[in-house]
Structures are given as structure tokens and as C-alpha cells.
Amino acid sequence: xxxxxxxxxxxxxxxxxxxxxxxxxxxxxxxxxxxxxxxxxxxxxxxxxxxxxxxxxxxxxxxxxxxxxxxxxxxxxxxxxxxxxxxxxxxxxxxxxxxxxxxxxxxxxxxxxxxxxxxxxxxxxxxxxxxxxxxxxxxxxxxxxxxxxxxxxxxxxxxxxxxxxxxxxxxxxxxxxxxxxxxxxxxxxxxxxxxxxxxxxxxxxxxxxxxxxxxxxxxxxxxxxxxxxxxxxxxxxxxxxxxxxxxxxxxxxxxxxxxxxxxxxxxxxxxxxxxxxxxxxxxxxxxxxxxxxxxxxxxxxxxxxxxxxxxxxxxxxxxxxxxxxxxxxxxxxxxxxxxxxx
Amino acid sequence: xxxxxxxxxxxxxxxxxxxxxxxxxxxxxxxxxxxxxxxxxxxxxxxxxxxxxxxxxxxxxxxxxxxxxxxxxxxxxxxxxxxxxxxxxxxxxxxxxxxxxxxxxxxxxxxxxxxxxxxxxxxxxxxxxxxxxxxxxxxxxxxxxxxxxxxxxxxxxxxxxxxxxxxxxxxxxxxxxxxxxxxxxxxxxxxxxxxxxxxxxxxxxxxxxxxxxxxxxxxxxxxxxxxxxxxxxxxxxxxxxxxxxxxxxxxxxxxxxxxxxxxxxxxxxxxxxxxxxxxxxxxxxxxxxxxxxxxxxxxxxxxxxxxxxxxxxxxxxxxxxxxxxxxxxxxxxxxxxxxxxxxxxxxxxxxxx
Numbered sequence: 273x274x275x276x277x278x279x280x281x282x283x284x285x286x287x288x289x290x291x292x293x294x295x296x297x298x299x300x301x302x303x304x305x306x307x308x309x310x311x312x313x314x315x316x317x318x319x320x321x322x323x324x325x326x327x328x329x330x331x332x333x334x335x336x337x338x339x340x341x342x343x344x345x346x347x348x349x350x351x352x353x354x355x356x357x358x359x360x361x362x363x364x365x366x367x368x369x370x371x372x373x374x375x376x377x378x379x380x381x382x383x384x385x386x387x388x389x390x391x392x393x394x395x396x397x398x399x400x401x402x403x404x405x406x407x408x409x410x411x412x413x414x415x416x417x418x419x420x421x422x423x424x425x426x427x428x429x430x431x432x433x434x435x436x437x438x439x440x441x442x443x444x445x446x447x448x449x450x451x452x453x454x455x456x457x458x459x460x461x462x463x464x465x466x467x468x469x470x471x472x473x474x475x476x477x478x479x480x481x482x483x484x485x486x487x488x489x490x491x492x493x494x495x496x497x498x499x500x501x502x503x504x505x506x507x508x509x510x511x512x513x514x515x516x517x518x519x520x521x522x523x524x525x526x527x528x529x530x531x532x533x534x535x536x537x538x539x540x541x542x543x544x545x546x547x548x549x550x551x552x553x554x555x556x557x558x559x560x561x562x563x564x565x566x567x568x569x570x571x572x573x574x575x576x577x578x579x580x581x582x583x584x585x586x587x588x589x590x591x592x593x594x595x596x597x598x599x600x601x602x603x604x605x606x607x608x609x610x611x612x613x614x
Numbered sequence: 615x616x617x618x619x620x621x622x623x624x625x626x627x628x629x630x631x632x633x634x635x636x637x638x639x640x641x642x643x644x645x646x647x648x649x650x651x652x653x654x655x656x657x658x659x660x661x662x663x664x665x666x667x668x669x670x671x672x673x674x675x676x677x678x679x680x681x682x683x684x685x686x687x688x689x690x691x692x693x694x695x696x697x698x699x700x701x702x703x704x705x706x707x708x709x710x711x712x713x714x715x716x717x718x719x720x721x722x723x724x725x726x727x728x729x730x731x732x733x734x735x736x737x738x739x740x741x742x743x744x745x746x747x748x749x750x751x752x753x754x755x756x757x758x759x760x761x762x763x764x765x766x767x768x769x770x771x772x773x774x775x776x777x778x779x780x781x782x783x784x785x786x787x788x789x790x791x792x793x794x795x796x797x798x799x800x801x802x803x804x805x806x807x808x809x810x811x812x813x814x815x816x817x818x819x820x821x822x823x824x825x826x827x828x829x830x831x832x833x834x835x836x837x838x839x840x841x842x843x844x845x846x847x848x849x850x851x852x853x854x855x856x857x858x859x860x861x862x863x864x865x866x867x868x869x870x871x872x873x874x875x876x877x878x879x880x881x882x883x884x885x886x887x888x889x890x891x892x893x894x895x896x897x898x899x900x901x902x903x904x905x906x907x908x909x910x911x912x913x914x915x916x917x918x919x920x921x922x923x924x925x926x927x928x929x930x931x932x933x934x935x936x937x938x939x940x941x942x943x944x945x946x947x948x949x950x951x952x953x954x955x956x957x958x959x960x961x962x963x964x965x966x967x
Contacts, residue, residue, distance in 0.1 A: 348737050411952060416737050418951055420680045421889060425948040428882060432941035436933060545878065549748045552741040560738070586756045593749045596742075600730065 296607040300571050307579040315459035320578045326466035328574025329473020330535065334528035335551045335558075335566050336480065337521020343497040343561025345514045347409055348416075351423040352525055352551065353544030354430035358400060359393040359526025360533035360543065361434060364443050366392045374448040382450035386534075393530045394523040401522025405515055427545065434541045442540040451534070469531055476524075477567050484563065493517060497561060550577075553592050557599050559606025568607055619810060621817040625897060630962040634897060637904050641802060645795050652911075658798055660907050661805040662863050667887045668812050668899035669855030675894035676816055677848040678828030679732070682881055683743035686750045687724065687853040689875035691716035691860025693754070696767045696870035704770035713861040717854045724853030728846035751876040766871020775800070775865070801866050808858055813896055815851065824848055825894075883910075886947050892957025901958050906943075914939055 304321055311317045338352045366389040367374055373385035408426045412418040446452070447465060454463040484490035495503045496510050504510050532547065533539040554573050558565025573592050580591040599607065617624065625631040640647060644657035670684050694716020695709060702708040731742040755764050773779055779793035815821055827834045827844050835841045864870045874880075883906065891902020914936040924930045933941070954961050 348741070350740075408948065417674075417678055417680060418955070420737065420740050421885070421951050422948055424882070424885065425944050425951065428944035429941060429948065432938055432944060436938060436941070440937065546748075549745050553745050556738070556741055556745070587753075590749050590753055593745060596745065597730075 296565065296568050299607075300568060300575070303572055303575050303579075307575065310579065310583060316582070318457065318460040319462060320582055321575065322462050322466050322470065324575035324578035325571060326463075326469040326473075326535070326574070327578060328571040329469050329477075330528055330531050331547070331550055331554055331574060332473055332567050332570035333476060333531065334525050334547065335554045335570060336476075336563060337518075337524040338551060339555045339558065339561055339566045340493070340563060341514075341518055341521050342555070344493060344500070344517055345413070345496075346416075347413070347419055348560075349404075349409070349423045350420055350548075351404065351408070351426035351430060352521075353546075353548035354427050355397045355400060355522045355525035355544070356529035356532065356547055357434055357539070357541060357544035358430065359397045359529030360539045361438050361443070361529075362396050362526070363389040363393040363530030364445050364533055364539060365438075367445055367448075368443075377449055379450040382448035386448060386451070390527055390530050393526040397526030397529075398519040398523040401519045402515070404522070405518045409518075431541050431545070438541075440541070442538055444538050445533075446537055447534050465535065469535065472531070477563075480563060489513075489516075550592065553596050557596055557606055559603075559608040562606065562608035565606055565608035621810075621814045623813055623817045623896075627962045630897065630901075630959060633962075634900060637900060645798060654794070654798060656907060656911050658801050658866050660904050661802050662859050662866065663884075663887065663903040663907060664900050665805045665808045665812075665859040665862070666856055667884055667891070667903045668809055668896045669852045669859065670884050671888050671893060671896055671899045672812060672816065672855065673848055673852040674888055675892075675898070676821060676824045676828065677845055679845060679849065680737075680740040681743045681849070681852075682740060683724075683727065683747040683750075684852070684856055684884055685876050685878070685881045686743075686747040687720040687856035688860040688863075688880070689750070689754065689872075690720040690723065691857030692864040692870045692875040693761060693767075693860075694719060694857070695861040695864040696769060697760070699771065699864075700767050700769035704772050706772050709772065709865065713858065716861055717857040720853040720857035721850050724850045725846065728849040729842075732842055732845045732849065747876075747881070748878065751872055751878075754876055755872045762871070764872060766869055766874070768869050771797070771865055771868055797866060801862050804862055805859075808855060809896070809900075812855060816896060820844075820847075886943055888957075889947055889955075890943075890950055890957055892959030892961075893955065895956075895959050895963075898957045898959040905958075909939070909943070 307321065308314065308317045311320065334352075334356055338349060342348050367385060370385040370388065373381045376382070404426060408422055409419065412422055451465045451468065454461045455467075456462075482490075484494060492503060492508055492513055496513060500510050503513075529539075529544065532543070536543075550573060554566060554569040557569035557572065558567070572595060576591055576595055577588055581588040584591075603609070625634055641657055641661060645654055648654075648657070666684075666688055670681075673679050673681055673684070691713070695712040698708040698712025698715065727739075727743060727746060731739045754761050757763075758765075761767065770776075773793070775793045775797040777792050777794040779796070780791065782791050785791070816824075823834070823839055824844055826837075827839065827841050831841050834844075860875055863875065867874065887902035887906045888899060889902075890906065891900070892898025917936040917939055921935045950957060956964070
């Protein structure tokens, strides 16, 4: 026997290729640095960056459900904004009902009121998601045109029902004592609530990644995204899996709604529809169906929106559209396109 | 002659023919049949919305593309005419070049968006247009030095179109023959002409190919039709038509603002009109727009009556309050997407067969 063993060749990926793969992640610090250069003053920049990250996290919370639902079942829910609004209204109702707790100086009481409000909002929006999926979306699987129309109809009906239940006026509510005010870091003022939003969003992203990458249900979801029929053939009921994901997505939208409502301290019946514009931009930037892309897209949009709101307020919304255009020219399917095995 | 005028696309249903003739006659003689300012306003709005909804149907019903930027094109047309009339004075020439500029800009915008996002997926296009349109609406209300912001623009129209202008002194059938009436007939005939042009487009070979692309893009591509080209052309055509409808609205109202042209509510109204009237047939736009606007104007009074009648029952009375009319239309919309996606017109045509 001669020594003609074929050595396994491990291909070394060139640095440039590896860098291109990682490039979307690098965009966030890149944008932050660009912002620092443009703004000049570090303390203003820090305040704006925290605000941008907080906004991005909240948008991520709302957008994540939408993008996973799309990836898994090829369903885009134009009525997703309704869950945001309903969540916000339920949260505000609970908080005003617990007014004694939120006004008291005790921090645990404050926070438990917020937690109860969030849980109530998430529970009810999950149930609403169940009803929405069964009644509105189920009959139109696989038909994009009808999906868009029907979910839009669902949005109209939901908005009108909010008017019926909560009346036509907007609701105001100040944040609980513990979440008001800000820290002073050097010369920069950082609102407590924004830090909380950043922390919560980050925790949610990490746990979502953990669930998707390291649990069985996550494995099924990822497999379902790639090839739903195969998962079905292996004996898992993908429609039930989808229902769970849809309800989770709705609950997250409700959570996002409460957080956004507390951030703005004012909610209206059409707030969900307004935020949906940003959510759609984020989902498009990230690549339909990709959770990482959605996260990065949300951070980019949040940062850019805050920087431009400071530098040139009139073009703030246009700037996010510009970002979308630039990213789509670079990657027509979004930052992390989801590859379907079909 | 009639077949030529309608491009061979006959109503194909007795009841539908009666309905369409009824609408045509009512609109043609609206100033005489239904005297009063409110009914004339309603009639003109119906004319303009028939064009607008038909142009949307060109996209949704014939090409199978969902766009949420239709009000943007409508608004571009309206603002084009409005800006021309307010900057260069109320002359016919400024009316014409404003309208032309609006239509061209709308066409270019549509081309850009189409080339950009129609390659990927229908759903993608819907999302991109939604984002672009809402950004445009915000931009228009921000650029107040140009567009008057939220207040919009007020301007004059040529002298012959003003209510003070009298064509003849006597009244005909108790109706004053003034500039307002002339303007109404200008809007009516322009709308009718635009509608017939669109009917011509959808019944041409181009329209048939568009339907083929809608039903099976893959097969159409395989036969040798450039799918992206057809979709983009349909988008541009429908944008130009929407812009022209916007110009008509601008001339009729002598006012242009975000609320009358760009708002998301109007987009949803258009969507409801197309689906309830019937997708994929332009007559659906006629029926849908007429029913919807009549309902918008007069159903609310009826619901007000219902509210007072049921005021003792707490939940029911809020549900039938006039402000909640959109709730019922939304329900009707969902039901019609499920159970009769071809809308009223489709139903009537099936009923005959």
C-alpha cells in the first residue's frame, strides 16, 4: 500500500469572504460611529444612541413575530399592527386600574404593576392571535393576494373594535414613578425607561435565539422554515406549530405595544398602523423570515431615526426609506435572506 | 359602435347592464336629477373615484399586484395641478402643464418602485409601497413652504369653471347654468374618457397577457413574455391614471391637502371599493365606487337613526353608531374576499350563466 491517502482539504475561507458574511453585524457600530462623527458632541451622541437602541429594540420585539411567521408559513400579516394597538390599550387599561400601585413610591409595587399589565396584554393578544389565525388567515394559506387583503380587512375591523371598546379618544398615562427620570452619565442624560427597553429587548433576542437554536421546538421551527413538507412527513403537525408561533408573535406584538405606549405615554387607535411602517421597513431590511436580520435591521432603523431626528428632523422618516433602498441595492433580498429548500 | 366604445367588453348580465346604465344616467344628469350642492359634490366624487378605483383595479385585479402607494400617485397628480394653478395663476395652460407634470412624475416614481421591487415577490411590493407611500405623505405635510403642509393649498381655477360665471341667464329645469355645472361636466366627461381608455387597455392583447401573468407568471415567462416588463408597465399605467384622477380632484375641489389625497384612509377606501365591486373587471370599479361613496355619504345618516333607535341597548348602539360604518364595511370586505372574490359584478355575471 502506497501512501496515497487523500488528505482531507480544509478550505480556508479568505478573510474578505468572512468579513462580507459578518458585514451586516458590523453595520450597527459603523452607523453609530458615523453618527458620532456627524453629531460631534459625545454626550448628545450617547443620549441619542441609547434612545435609538431602545427604539430599535421595541421595533424588534414587534417585528420578530411577523418575520418568523412569514418564514415558517409564508404568511405576511398586514393586521399585525392591530395586535400592537390592542396590547397597548389592554396594558394601559390595566395600569390605570392599578393606579394606586403605579403612583406609589415603592419600586417593587411599580414594577409588578407593569409586569401584570404586560402579562395581561400578552395573554389577551395571544388569544386574539389564536382567533385571528383560525378565522381570518387559515382559509387563505398559500394565496398571497388574498392574505394581504384579508389581513388588511382584519386590521380595519380590529381598529374599529378598539374605537367601540375604548372610545374614540387617545389615552394618556404617565409611566410609573420607578421608570421616570434619568441617570446622568457624565454630561449625557439617559432615561431609565430606555435602558430597561434595551435590556428587555436584548434579553428577548438572546432567549429567542436560544429557543430557536437549542430546543426541539426551535429545531422544528427552523426545519419548518426550510422545508415544511418534510417536517410534516416526519410526523410533526406543522399547522399546530405554526399556530403556536403565530400566537407567540401576537403576544410579542402586544408586549411591544405596551412598551411603545409607555415610551410615548400616549396611545391612539391607529398607532399600530403607524408603527407597522417601521416594522415593515425593518423586516424588509433584515430579509423576510430572518430573526438576526430583523434584529440588526431594527437597531439600524432605530439609530438612524434618532440621529436624523436630531440632525435634520424633516427627513427622519425619509432617511429610513433611504436606508431600505441602499440595503436593497446591496442585497436585494435583505441582509440575511432565508433560503427555502423548495 | 357601442361594442367599439366599450372595447368589446360588454356587461354580460341583464341586471348589471341595468345597474351600469342607471349609474351612467344618474351621473350624466346629476345636476338636474338631484339638485343641491351636496349631491353634486357626491356625483363628482363618484366620477373621480371611478377612475381612481378602475386604475387600481388595473393593478390589483388584472396584474394581481397589491400596492399601497396608489394614493401617493393620486396625490402626486393632485399636487402637480394644485402647484401649477397656485404658482402660475388660474389659466388653462397651467392646468394642463400641471396635470402633465403630475402624471409624468407619477409614472417615473412608479417605474422606479416597480423596477426596484417587482422582481422579488408580490408581498415584497406591497410592503415597500406601504412604507414609501407613508413616507411620502409625511414628507408632503412637512414641506410646508411648497405644499402648505397639513393645511394644503387653496387656489383658483379658470374663470369659466367658477360658480360666478354664467353661461346663460335663464335657468334650465330650475338649475342655474353656471361655471360649477360646466366644471361638473368637464369632470364627468374626462372621467368617462379615462374609463373608456382603461377599458381599451385591459381588453387589448396587453391586458390579456397581464391576466396570464397574474394567473401563472411562471408559464407566461416560459411562453416568452417578460413578466417583469408587463408588471412594471401595468404599475406605470395605473399610476399615471391615478395621477390624472388626482388632477381632476384638484380642479374640482379647488383645494389640495394631505387629507383629501394622500391619507391611508383613502387607500383603504379604494381597496374596499375594488374588492366589494369586483376585482378583475373595470365595471366592478364603477359599481364599487358608486355604492361605497353613496354609503359613505348617506348610510351614516341611516346608522345615526339606528343608533337613536337602539340607544337603550348599550353595546348595540355603539356598534351601529355612524362613526362605526367602516367596521361593517370591513366585515363585508373580509366576507367578500372569502365568499365572492369576484365581487358584486362577478356575482351578477355568474348569476346569468
